[in-house]
Amino acid sequence: MAATTVARRAGIRLPAWRADILIVGAAALLLGYLTIVPLAMLLLGSLSSGSSALDFRFTLQNFQRVLTDQASLELLANSVMYGFGSALLAFAIGTGVAWAVERSDVPGRSIWYGLALVPLIVPGIVHTIAWLFLLSPEIGWINTPLKALFGFSLSVYSLPGMIWIEGLHTAPLAFVLMSAAFRTMDPSLEEAAATSRADPWKTFRRITLPLLLPTAASVLLILFVRAIEGFEVPAIIGLPGRIYVYTSRIYTSLNQYPPNFGLSAAYGAILLFISVGGLLIHNRVTRGSERYATVTGKAYRPRRVELGRLRVIAIGALVSYAIVAIALPLLVLLYASFVRIYTVPSLETLGELTLRNYTFIATDELTRRALGNSLLLGAASATVVVALTAVIAWVTIRTRLPGRGVLDFLAFVPITIPGIVLGISLLWVYFTIPIRIYGTLWILLVAYVTRYLPYGIRSASGGIVQIHRELEEAAAAAGARWWPTFTQVLLPLLRPALIGAWVYIFIISLRELGSSILLYSADSVVLAVRIFDLRDSGNYTTIAALSVFLIVLLVILVAILQRLGGRTVREA
Amino acid sequence: MLQVEGLRKTFTTDRGGVRAVEDISFTVDDGRFFTLLGPSGCGKTTTLRCVAGLERPEAGTIRLDDAVVSGPGHFTPTYARDIGMVFQSYAIWPHMTVFENVAFPLRVSEHPPSKAETQRMVEGALALVGLEGLEERPAPQLSGGQQQRLALARALVRRPKILLLDEPLSNLDAKLRERMRIELRQLQRRLGITTIYVTHDQGEALFLSHRIAVMQAGKIVQEGAPRDLYRAPASGFVADFVGEATFLPGVVTAGGIRALGGVVTCALADGLASGEKGLLVLRPENIVVRAQPAGVPNEFAGTLRVAAFLGDRLDCVVEIGDLLVRARAHPTTQLRRDQKVWVEFPIEHCTAIPDDGWRPRALARTFDDEES
Numbered sequence: 040m041a042a043t044t045v046a047r048r049a050g051i052r053l054p055a056w057r058a059d060i061l062i063v064g065a066a067a068l069l070l071g072y073l074t075i076v077p078l079a080m081l082l083l084g085s086l087s088s089g090s091s092a093l094d095f096r097f098t099l100q101n102f103q104r105v106l107t108d109q110a111s112l113e114l115l116a117n118s119v120m121y122g123f124g125s126a127l128l129a130f131a132i133g134t135g136v137a138w139a140v141e142r143s144d145v146p147g148r149s150i151w152y153g154l155a156l157v158p159l160i161v162p163g164i165v166h167t168i169a170w171l172f173l174l175s176p177e178i179g180w181i182n183t184p185l186k187a188l189f190g191f192s193l194s195v196y197s198l199p200g201m202i203w204i205e206g207l208h209t210a211p212l213a214f215v216l217m218s219a220a221f222r223t224m225d226p227s228l229e230e231a232a233a234t235s236r237a238d239p240w241k242t243f244r245r246i247t248l249p250l251l252l253p254t255a256a257s258v259l260l261i262l263f264v265r266a267i268e269g270f271e272v273p274a275i276i277g278l279p280g281r282i283y284v285y286t287s288r289i290y291t292s293l294n295q296y297p298p299n300f301g302l303s304a305a306y307g308a309i310l311l312f313i314s315v316g317g318l319l320i321h322n323r324v325t326r327g328s329e330r331y332a333t334v335t336g337k338a339y340r341p342r343r344v345e346l347g348r349l350r351v352i353a354i355g356a357l358v359s360y361a362i363v364a365i366a367l368p369l370l371v372l373l374y375a376s377f378v379r380i381y382t383v384p385s386l387e388t389l390g391e392l393t394l395r396n397y398t399f400i401a402t403d404e405l406t407r408r409a410l411g412n413s414l415l416l417g418a419a420s421a422t423v424v425v426a427l428t429a430v431i432a433w434v435t436i437r438t439r440l441p442g443r444g445v446l447d448f449l450a451f452v453p454i455t456i457p458g459i460v461l462g463i464s465l466l467w468v469y470f471t472i473p474i475r476i477y478g479t480l481w482i483l484l485v486a487y488v489t490r491y492l493p494y495g496i497r498s499a500s501g502g503i504v505q506i507h508r509e510l511e512e513a514a515a516a517a518g519a520r521w522w523p524t525f526t527q528v529l530l531p532l533l534r535p536a537l538i539g540a541w542v543y544i545f546i547i548s549l550r551e552l553g554s555s556i557l558l559y560s561a562d563s564v565v566l567a568v569r570i571f572d573l574r575d576s577g578n579y580t581t582i583a584a585l586s587v588f589l590i591v592l593l594v595i596l597v598a599i600l601q602r603l604g605g606r607t608v609r610e611a
Numbered sequence: 612m613l614q615v616e617g618l619r620k621t622f623t624t625d626r627g628g629v630r631a632v633e634d635i636s637f638t639v640d641d642g643r644f645f646t647l648l649g650p651s652g653c654g655k656t657t658t659l660r661c662v663a664g665l666e667r668p669e670a671g672t673i674r675l676d677d678a679v680v681s682g683p684g685h686f687t688p689t690y691a692r693d694i695g696m697v698f699q700s701y702a703i704w705p706h707m708t709v710f711e712n713v714a715f716p717l718r719v720s721e722h723p724p725s726k727a728e729t730q731r732m733v734e735g736a737l738a739l740v741g742l743e744g745l746e747e748r749p750a751p752q753l754s755g756g757q758q759q760r761l762a763l764a765r766a767l768v769r770r771p772k773i774l775l776l777d778e779p780l781s782n783l784d785a786k787l788r789e790r791m792r793i794e795l796r797q798l799q800r801r802l803g804i805t806t807i808y809v810t811h812d813q814g815e816a817l818f819l820s821h822r823i824a825v826m827q828a829g830k831i832v833q834e835g836a837p838r839d840l841y842r843a844p845a846s847g848f849v850a851d852f853v854g855e856a857t858f859l860p861g862v863v864t865a866g867g868i869r870a871l872g873g874v875v876t877c878a879l880a881d882g883l884a885s886g887e888k889g890l891l892v893l894r895p896e897n898i899v900v901r902a903q904p905a906g907v908p909n910e911f912a913g914t915l916r917v918a919a920f921l922g923d924r925l926d927c928v929v930e931i932g933d934l935l936v937r938a939r940a941h942p943t944t945q946l947r948r949d950q951k952v953w954v955e956f957p958i959e960h961c962t963a964i965p966d967d968g969w970r971p972r973a974l975a976r977t978f979d980d981e982e983s
Contacts, residue, residue, distance in 0.1 A: 231704070235719060
């Protein structure tokens with residue numbers, strides 16, 4: 040941060056024709072169009088009984104329903120239980136694994152570290168479907184033996200089932216955040232307690248716990264927000280199980296006849312409100328804990344707890360986690376992708392393995408179109424976001440132009456917008472303004488660019504802060520104007536960060552479901568939506584094949600990203 | 612009193628290398644300021660952490676006032692040792708106020724003192740380091756220097772038997788370091804608390820210590836009073852690490868070593884015999900530079916390559932054949948660059964020691980561009 044402020048204070052001289060003012064103006068307009076317009080439309084829509092902003096008829100009826108009627112209160116209760124339940128589960132798993140890897144002497148730490156990140160690659164919809172294969176009441180791998188042995192089965196179509204699947208899926212995020220917290224905590228803070236005659240228990244209670252508490256609280260909050268924003272589990276598990284949360288409710292109120300746009304917008308506004316509130320609290324908490332930073336920049340040698348006899352238990356827990364979270368879902372998908380009809384494996388079914396499902400996805404017109412669309416959208420949105428955010432980041436960090444703070448803020452706003460909420464907002468926008476792109480790839484491109492702006496700006500700003508401004512000043516001293524300096528000095532230096540961001544955005548766009556589901560048409564279908572639709576038609580073994588294909592594709596892309604030295608797949 | 616005997620600790624670094632502390636033995640008498648001095652990676656911090664109980668030694672015994680705190684089959688955990696420690700990062704607990712940081716060691720003890728007593732002791736400790744009046748300040752709001760003082764107050768508050776300091780001044784800026792060094796010395800002398808200090812800064816070590824142990828690659832290579840280490844280093848490494856010196860290596864002959872095209876007369880360190888490789892360590896302030904020959908023993912003609920005026924002295928570099936000699940002359944001496952000079956190595960300052968092969972970083976041989 041210090042570097043940023045110094046750079047800002049120093050400022051930079053404006054070229055005579057003030058091209059950058061134009062650039063900033065254009066960027067601000069574009070960003071405002073991408074972020075503020077949809078949100079404004081959402082609010083407008085939630086306050087209207089008409090079906091577009093042109094047909095605006097003010098009413099508070101939508102909010103009245105959303106806030107008071109019985110079904111809505113149930114919805115709130117479900118959403119909160121679902122959010123907190125899966126956040127707690129993910130936090131417990133993630134923190135446990137992080138502690139074992141970072142703070143105990145459990146063997147094979149780097150292996151566990153890698154394994155703990157693997158589920159991040161698996162798209163939410165694929166993860167959910169894998170668990171459907173495992174826990175489906177009739178044919179699930181886990182349920183069939185349970186029924187045979189004990190005469191009961193676990194129903195996945197329940198709130199605990201949803202919590203289990205979502206919690207397991209977000210656990211790696213909790214792991215990443217908590218292991219960072221464990222790693223950046225100066226171990227001499229605990230050692231100082233030991234030299235002050237505090238025994239290990241007192242040290243944990245009075246030093247470790249209070250120091251980790253702010254981080255833990257904010258991690259829980261992030262997990263909560265992510266859970267209630269997610270669409271995959273509520274749609275695939277919740278809808279058949281008749282357990283509704285906000286995201287699935289938004290979807291159903293648009294998919295009924297006649298669609299209730301006002302109501303879905305009001306639900307979207309509530310969801311947005313929760314999400315924004317959660318992130319604001321998170322920012323406050325983490326800013327508060329930045330005060331805690333004492334002496335930084337040191338690579339700490341971690342203090343590891345000697346587990347002794349507990350080691351076996353720790354290894355056992357890690358192995359079972361790896362089996363449950365990684366091996367089982369992947370195995371079940373792989374198996375299902377090679378059979379005709381999904382059942383519990385037996386010698387008989389293993390004898391009848393078939394490539395039929397793969398042949399189907401290779402030849403199916405819609406699936407091929409979905410793949411093409413996904414790749415095209417991924418490449419296009421990554422390119423637009425990276426180009427746009429590189430310029431915005433430069434302006435906000437290196438210049439003193441008025442309004443640059445607004446640019447930075449606007450580019451960050453979408454991080455608070457749940458995918459499905461962006462979906463309804465864009466529906467409202469393009470039902471209203473006379474740009475006829477609904478049902479085309481363009482509206483999806485707009486959605487993706489908006490969603491991924493924050494990732495682009497974060498990585499571009501991070502890259503620019505690290506480039507010493509004297510390198511640019513030297514170019515100026517050598518007689519280079521703004522444009523040659525930007526293209527010949529800054530961009531080449533920034534290239535690794537930008538390429539990393541590009542591949543990262545490409546990867547996450549291949550998994551996007553929440554906003555696509557409301558915006559696609561038969562022509563603009565994408566991969567995640569195709570999986571979702573195949574499920575509607577009961578084609579489970581085909582879904583398995585498509586899922587396996589998608590995972591392989593993503594693994595290859597992640598490998599490329601890591602080869603590029605980019606960041607690991609964080610908030611994927 | 613602290614006694615360390617035959618201490619050994621091996622561990623693998625993150626990059627896979629192996630670092631070790633081997634056969635470390637030393638004794639620190641009550642009230643003494645003892646320094647472990649050496650370059651980074653020499654094992655000085657590891658040794659200190661073994662004394663604190665933050666590392667578990669593989670072999671050796673550590674006694675604190677005749678009670679074994681670490682030895683074969685016995686290991687007293689850190690929290691049960693009567694020590695106070697200041698960490699390089701200060702390790703100030705950011706979630707506590709200044710008062711709470713200092714009160715912590717009292718509050719977690721088995722028999723916590725009364726509230727009033729705690730108050731009194733904390734105030735006393737803060738007064739010792741000049742932080743009185745800041746009790747209610749949140750700890751992260753202190754400046755670097757204040758955090759350092761706070762760490763010291765926290766280490767001293769329960770009057771431990773021994774105070775351990777791990778490079779406590781290295782995170783301060785130069786001016787502040789100078790001042791804290793003086794305060795630390797006065798404080799230790801006044802309280803008479805037994806202290807072990809770890810540093811890589813020879814100036815700090817000489818300034819603060821009663822005794823210094825110089826460490827190299829996991830071993831103590833020499834231990835002694837600051838004066839003795841400087842005057843009579845046991846090896847080239849020690850001579851180079853503690854102070855500045857010109858090295859004059861040569862084969863030992865009767866009455867001196869063979870060097871500079873003749874014999875340099877000198878005394879011989881114990882155990883150094885004729886025919887062995889010897890090393891003469893020449894401190895710049897002991898070397899005399901003259902414009903005219905004085906006809907004294909150990910006088911050699913050379914060319915003055917550098918004569919830099921530094922206010923209180925004239926720093927000289929004299930070239931004698933292949934050798935570049937660093938010398939110090941009185942600032943009023945009239946000497947010019949490139950003139951012929953005569954250099955005397957006074958016999959009373961010349962004692963050859965066994966040559967361990969260590970050489971200081973070579974002086975650059977091109978002085979033509981330098982100011983003189």
